[in-house]
Amino acid sequence: METNFRRLVFYLSRENRNRRRLSPAQIVALSFAFAILLGTGALLLPISYVPGRQVELLDALFTATSAICVTGLTVMDTGSDFSRFGQVVILLLIQIGGFGIITVGTFIAFFSGRRIGFRERLTLQAQINSLHVGGVVKLIKRIMFLVFGAELAGTLLLYFRFAEEEGVEEGVFYALFHSISAFNNAGFSLYSDSLA
Template sequence: MFKLDPAKIVVGSFVVVIVLGTLLLTLPLATVDGRGLSVVNALFTATSATCVTGLIVVDTGKTFTFFGQLVILTLIQVGGLGVMTLSTFFLTMVGRRLSLRGKMVVQDALNYYEMSSLLELVRCILIFTLVLEVIGTLLLAVPFCHREGLMRGLYSAFFHSISAFCNAGFSLYSTSLVSYRGSLVVNFTVMGLIVLGGLGFPVLLDIYYRCFRFKDRSQRLKFQTKLVLLVSLFLVAAGTVFIFSFEATNLLATLSWKEKFVASLFQAITPRTAGFNTLNIGALREVTLFFLMILMFIGASPGGTGGGIKTTTAAIVFFTIRSIIREEKEVNLLGKAVPSQVVSKAFAIFFLSMGLLILSILLLLIFEKNMPL
């Protein structure tokens, strides 16, 4: 009897999605020149979109046709929601059942365990995503339609809303959102979508249930929710102050004080895997770029649409090191002792990520000899 292997489903689904995306992007109708992308460029673009990385080797707005852009947008949405989430939803819709182990793996992947119905959890995620992306589209449509016309503006708003919520960073504009640096609507809508997507569905669901579904409003937020909110707030605040301080006399010098603050805030939020920019990244000071790399490495939160080692992992590693320095017997976070298994897992993620990062840098230095530093 055939048994679903959750691990194979996750890996296999990502591979299948990337391969399909690659094939579609090589089709002549995917590009404006009618030739399609080369296999290498198509594979890179499909992987970047599915893994919501946002790195590009060709101009998304100028290179791809509507079909090609729709393929990229679909890959972003699938990657942002998670292949496992969509696989579970569609398997359930066609009457297939996951084993108990499969359900546990899905809930572990989503980092949420409180709902008895897995389908209910997946439905909540899909509804949250749809509602937030529609709201984002409507808000972005106002400035986009004003500049680009009704249909083109609506499409651009739709594309950027999904790209922002999924923390993908793909843009239809060659300079990303630099031309909208002075638009408060665009800046705060995109920042809001990035933050909401990056906080993670477990946090969003916990806030929703505590604020709107539970009759007893006195019930407190979960430990993970409070930790994610505090760490995220700290990273945004620290990032804003850091960028403002080091770029006020450099890249921000010609901007008004309001624009300086908004640009600093935007650039503090977007590096944590979103990838949009309203400033010329190449013109930033080296110290600012280094700080942005730290934010990129930390990334978003568990169960969110972003990447990185996650905010909770970074917090546990930091407070564990602090506890070691203070010679404390246990690691305490927000008044709670962190289990040793959780600490071990956090350090494993941290060092594996660092190892992969170092290996990737070495490979780039070996094979890209003329790459500027």
């Protein structure tokens, strides 16, 4: 009995705290799992799907996983089964999956004025497969700038086509959705025939 108590005390002690930390690879994997579960929960909300259509748990889980992993596989029609809110959730999952969750977290931390510590830099290094820790944050800034620039350019180019078919307001959203989906190679489309 006393041995078990000593083990518990050691486990909770400060000396053991460093041993309980997750590795950068574990943080990345758990972050993806958390984002998938969060996306699944958001897609299950009644505001996420059109009236008369309900999203089942496995459909929401599959869609969220496909969006965050940018595979483009769908079991539901993104354009007709999901409401605008659900489409935005899918779009955000695609964007987060394309960037990488840790990269997005770093981006948010950077713009909120928080310093990026060495441990966070190690996690970033693991996610983007960098050989060096130095310059990782600067690299992330460049990546963000280039990605947003390319997606904006794609949105502008696609807008003219979609504005003719869908109208001005819908054209903006369709252009943005398809630009982000295409840039991240996600394969999601708001058209049932996938732009065919």
